[in-house]
Amino acid sequence: MSRAALMGRDFYRVWRTIGTRWADNDAYGHVNNVVYYGWFDTAVNAWLIDAGLLDVGGGDPIGLVVDTGCRYARPLAFPQQVEVGLALDEMGSSSVRYRLGVFGHGENGAAAEGHFVHVYVDRESRRPAPLPAAWRAKLETIRSTLSP
Amino acid sequence: MSRAALMGRDFYRVWRTIGTRWADNDAYGHVNNVVYYGWFDTAVNAWLIDAGLLDVGGGDPIGLVVDTGCRYARPLAFPQQVEVGLALDEMGSSSVRYRLGVFGHGENGAAAEGHFVHVYVDRESRRPAPLPAAWRAKLETIRSTLSP
Amino acid sequence: MSRAALMGRDFYRVWRTIGTRWADNDAYGHVNNVVYYGWFDTAVNAWLIDAGLLDVGGGDPIGLVVDTGCRYARPLAFPQQVEVGLALDEMGSSSVRYRLGVFGHGENGAAAEGHFVHVYVDRESRRPAPLPAAWRAKLETIRSTLSP
Amino acid sequence: MSRAALMGRDFYRVWRTIGTRWADNDAYGHVNNVVYYGWFDTAVNAWLIDAGLLDVGGGDPIGLVVDTGCRYARPLAFPQQVEVGLALDEMGSSSVRYRLGVFGHGENGAAAEGHFVHVYVDRESRRPAPLPAAWRAKLETIRSTLSP
Numbered sequence: 319m320s321r322a323a324l325m326g327r328d329f330y331r332v333w334r335t336i337g338t339r340w341a342d343n344d345a346y347g348h349v350n351n352v353v354y355y356g357w358f359d360t361a362v363n364a365w366l367i368d369a370g371l372l373d374v375g376g377g378d379p380i381g382l383v384v385d386t387g388c389r390y391a392r393p394l395a396f397p398q399q400v401e402v403g404l405a406l407d408e409m410g411s412s413s414v415r416y417r418l419g420v421f422g423h424g425e426n427g428a429a430a431e432g433h434f435v436h437v438y439v440d441r442e443s444r445r446p447a448p449l450p451a452a453w454r455a456k457l458e459t460i461r462s463t464l465s466p
Numbered sequence: 467m468s469r470a471a472l473m474g475r476d477f478y479r480v481w482r483t484i485g486t487r488w489a490d491n492d493a494y495g496h497v498n499n500v501v502y503y504g505w506f507d508t509a510v511n512a513w514l515i516d517a518g519l520l521d522v523g524g525g526d527p528i529g530l531v532v533d534t535g536c537r538y539a540r541p542l543a544f545p546q547q548v549e550v551g552l553a554l555d556e557m558g559s560s561s562v563r564y565r566l567g568v569f570g571h572g573e574n575g576a577a578a579e580g581h582f583v584h585v586y587v588d589r590e591s592r593r594p595a596p597l598p599a600a601w602r603a604k605l606e607t608i609r610s611t612l613s614p
Numbered sequence: 615m616s617r618a619a620l621m622g623r624d625f626y627r628v629w630r631t632i633g634t635r636w637a638d639n640d641a642y643g644h645v646n647n648v649v650y651y652g653w654f655d656t657a658v659n660a661w662l663i664d665a666g667l668l669d670v671g672g673g674d675p676i677g678l679v680v681d682t683g684c685r686y687a688r689p690l691a692f693p694q695q696v697e698v699g700l701a702l703d704e705m706g707s708s709s710v711r712y713r714l715g716v717f718g719h720g721e722n723g724a725a726a727e728g729h730f731v732h733v734y735v736d737r738e739s740r741r742p743a744p745l746p747a748a749w750r751a752k753l754e755t756i757r758s759t760l761s762p
Numbered sequence: 763m764s765r766a767a768l769m770g771r772d773f774y775r776v777w778r779t780i781g782t783r784w785a786d787n788d789a790y791g792h793v794n795n796v797v798y799y800g801w802f803d804t805a806v807n808a809w810l811i812d813a814g815l816l817d818v819g820g821g822d823p824i825g826l827v828v829d830t831g832c833r834y835a836r837p838l839a840f841p842q843q844v845e846v847g848l849a850l851d852e853m854g855s856s857s858v859r860y861r862l863g864v865f866g867h868g869e870n871g872a873a874a875e876g877h878f879v880h881v882y883v884d885r886e887s888r889r890p891a892p893l894p895a896a897w898r899a900k901l902e903t904i905r906s907t908l909s910p
Contacts, residue, residue, distance in 0.1 A: 336485055340507040341646055345639045345818050347523055351827035352637055352799040359488040359796060364545045374789050375495055383795040387831030397512045489796055491789045493670050498785055499679040500651040507648060522641050531647040535683030633780060636803040643819055655784040660841045671791055693808045 324391055324428040330403025330419050331460040334361045338396040348393040355386060358418045358434045361402040369456050379447045381436035384413070388432035392422075399423040405462035412446040413437045414457060417466065472539055472576040478551025478567055479608040482509045486544040496541040503534060506566045506582045509550040517604050527595045529584035532561070536580035540570075547571040553610035560594040561585045562605060565614065620687055620724040626699025626715055627756040630657045634692040644689040651682060654714045654730045657698040665752050675743045677732035680709070684728035688718075695719040701758035708742040709733045710753060713762065768835055768872040774847025774863050775904040778805045782840040792837040799830060802862045802878045805846040813900050823891045825880035828857070832876035836866075843867040849906035856890040857881045858901060861910065 336357050344350035363381070366372035372381065394400060403419040413435060420430040440447045449457070484505050492498035511529070514520035520529065542548060551567040561583060568578040588595045597605070632653050640646035659677070662668035668677065690696060699715040709731060716726040736743045745753070780801050788794035807825070810816035816825065838844060847863040857879060864874040884891045893901070 336487075337483075337508075339484070339504055340511045341504050341637075341640060341648055343522075343641045344637060345641065345643050346824060346826075347641050350637055350803070351830055352796060352803060355796040355799055356487055356489050359794070360485075360544070363488045367545055374491075380790060382790075383834060385831075385833045386795055387829075389829050390827060396508075397515055489785075489788060489794055492785060493787045493789065493791050494676060494678075495789050498655070499682055500648060500655060500785055503648040503651055507646070528642060530642075531686060533683075533685050534647055535681075537681050538679060631781075632783075633804075635780075635800055636807045637800050639818075652783055652785050656781075656840070659784045663841055670787075692804070693811055 324389065324431040325417070325419055325464070325466070326428070327403060327419070327421065327426065329405055329417070329462050329464050331405045331462060332365055332403070334364060334402045334404070335423075336360065336400050336402055338394065338398050338400060340396055343396045348395050351388070351390060354388050354390070354420060354430050354432065357400070357402050357420065358386065358432055361404050361418060362416055362434055362436065365404055365460070371453050371456055378441050379438035380441050381438050382444070383434065384437050385435040386433065388430055390430045392427065392429045394420070394422055394429050400429070404460060406457055406460045407433065407462070407466055409449070409454065409457055411448050412439075414449075417462065472537065472579040473565070473567055473612070473614070474576070475551060475567070475569060475574065477553060477565070477610050477612050479553045479610060480513055480551070482512060482550045482552070483571075484508065484548050484550055486542065486546050486548060488544055491544045496543050499536070499538060502536050502538070502568055502578050502580060505548070505550050505568060506534065506580055509552050509566060510564055510582055510584065513552055513608070519601050519604055526589050527586035528589050529586050530592070531582065532585050533583040534581065536578055538578045540575070540577045542568070542570055542577050548577070552608060554605055554608045555581065555610070555614055557597070557602065557605055559596050560587075565610065620685065620727040621713070621715055621760070621762070622724070623699060623715070623717065623722065625701060625713070625758050625760050627701045627758060628661055628699070630660060630698045630700070631719075632656065632696050632698055634690065634694050634696060636692055639692045644691050647684070647686060650684050650686070650716060650726050650728065653696065653698050653716065654682065654728055657700050657714060658712055658730055658732065661700055661756070667749050667752055674737045675734035676737050677734050678740070679730065680733050681731035682729065684726055686726045688723065688725045690716070690718055690725050696725070700756060702753055702756045703729065703758070703762055705745070705750065705753055707744050708735075713758065768833065768875040769861070769863055769908070769910070770872070771847060771863070771865060771870065773849060773861070773906050773908050775849045775906060776809055776847070778808060778846045778848070779867075780804065780844050780846055782838065782842050782844060784840055787840045792839050795832070795834060798832050798834070798864055798874050798876060801844070801846050801864065802830065802876055805848050805862060806860055806878055806880065809848055809904070815897050815900055822885050823882035824885050825882050826888070827878065828881050829879040830877065832874055834874045836871070836873045838864070838866055838873050844873070848904060850901055850904045851877065851906070851910055853893070853898065853901055855892050856883075858893075861906065
């Protein structure tokens with residue numbers, strides 16, 4: 319159970335600031351481990367929507383989550399703003415592995431680092447669909463310039 | 467089941483901007499009714515903490531919730547910023563009734579309006595404690611200047 | 615801010631047992647006030663689905679929440695089973711007001727009591743739709759035999 | 763992004779049945795990926811409490827989460843009961859890696875499989891503390907008899 323160092327801020331390409339909420343804290347007074355995954359979902363999907371790719375209500379493809387993970391290095395707590403960095407790690411024909419870093423507002427060291435793998439599927443059949451060229455081009459813009 | 471009009475923005479005294487999250491949407495594609503209460507909790511407690519009154523980890527008193535309610539007028543959806551207005555409606559010897567209004571970013575009409583009643587209690591005994599004078603003074607600063 | 619007594623178990627007509635979850639507890643070690651509304655949503659919608667009325671994926675009508683509220687009388691905490699009682703309070707042409715009571719497993723006094731108002735709407739237009747006769751008949755079966 | 767097969771039911775040693783909730787479903791009509799982590803937290807902590815080890819309110823040590831992950835194989839949806847299997851994968855001097863399998867009620871194939879690493883720390887200092895002998899003995903009782 320050894321632990322590689324978490325990536326710094328320079329690994330990430332786009333950022334989303336998220337305000338913590340009262341219920342994010344658990345019985346020990348810190349943000350619960352589960353909440354970070356809600357931030358990952360929010361950061362990835364908001365970027366896809368803002369980039370004009372994902373249309374949750376009616377577009378194609380949609381992203382289904384097949385693999386996620388997170389390592390936690392230091393606690394966060396409500397009330398606090400957190401900054402979530404996002405970068406593309408790997409792109410397959412119909413899947414994307416994103417890396418996400420969670421940083422306390424203004425802090426240099428990551429509080430947590432995670433991965434999030436989306437398979438993009440046809441909305442109706444829910445079968446994997448090759449990523450459209452427009453998606454591939456946009457996704458390349460957030461590929462990290464550093465090696466993982 | 468008639469419905470009084472919801473208060474406008476001028477009813478409220480302090481504001482908190484909250485970003486919606488992916489999981490706030492439910493199966494019908496809009497923010498779930500439950501989520502608004504999480505925003506109320508967040509707005510009230512964040513204001514109490516920022517005002518130097520509430521210390522979640524060790525201070526006295528703490529606030530326990532005894533009554534809440536919300537009326538929903540128009541839907542909200544991720545991704546969207548919402549603005550939550552807060553005002554004091556009534557103050558008793560150890561309890562406070564807050565009113566909260568939820569507005570889509572830049573919109574005039576309230577999407578929802580709620581109330582939130584805190585009883586302030588001694589941290590150890592969990593028995594109601596008279597509100598300290600410093601609390602009463604600060605709380606008066608967010609009393610609405612309009613009648614409910 | 616006086617408080618009427620909460621209804622006893624005999625007010626309710628159908629029951630749903632819900633297991634608490636770790637994240638239901640908040641920083642004070644009890645189930646957070648917001649969580650009760652998630653139980654209300656669960657109890658109402660599960661009953662509607664089990665009764666063969668609501669089809670979330672494709673049926674008509676669907677229920678939109680326009681008004682909710684809850685009064686809290688005694689705390690609950692993870693890990694614990696809770697029993698949620700459900701009864702119909704009022705039925706309009708396209709809306710239903712439900713009453714819900716939350717009881718600790720095996721306890722007689724209610725921990726909390728709430729109301730939950732659904733307006734049933736056409737899935738596409740999202741405009742109120744008269745409740746179908748089959749819905750009205752089923753809903754009558756859970757009307758409380760006691761006056762509120 | 764190849765995917766090893768998920769463990770079957772025989773890998774797991776203890777089980778917890780969890781009812782899905784309305785809000786577990788997301789905009790695509792299935793249980794959101796984040797929710798599984800809430801079930802992991804619930805299954806691990808409930809077992810620790812039921813085993814007489816963890817006392818959330820005042821005992822020592824407490825468990826902090828340092829690493830989690832989940833692979834998702836097939837969707838789940840509200841309303842549905844899920845069965846969460848739990849087994850010990852590895853035990854260090856102050857940390858435990860658990861494996862968790864999520865199964866639809868009565869289904870043989872896992873819907874998802876995850877890991878959850880707790881470091882046990884002194885409540886006050888929040889520094890890792892060697893696992894007490896009573897903890898080690900109890901934890902051994904849920905070690906899987908199969909190799910991961």
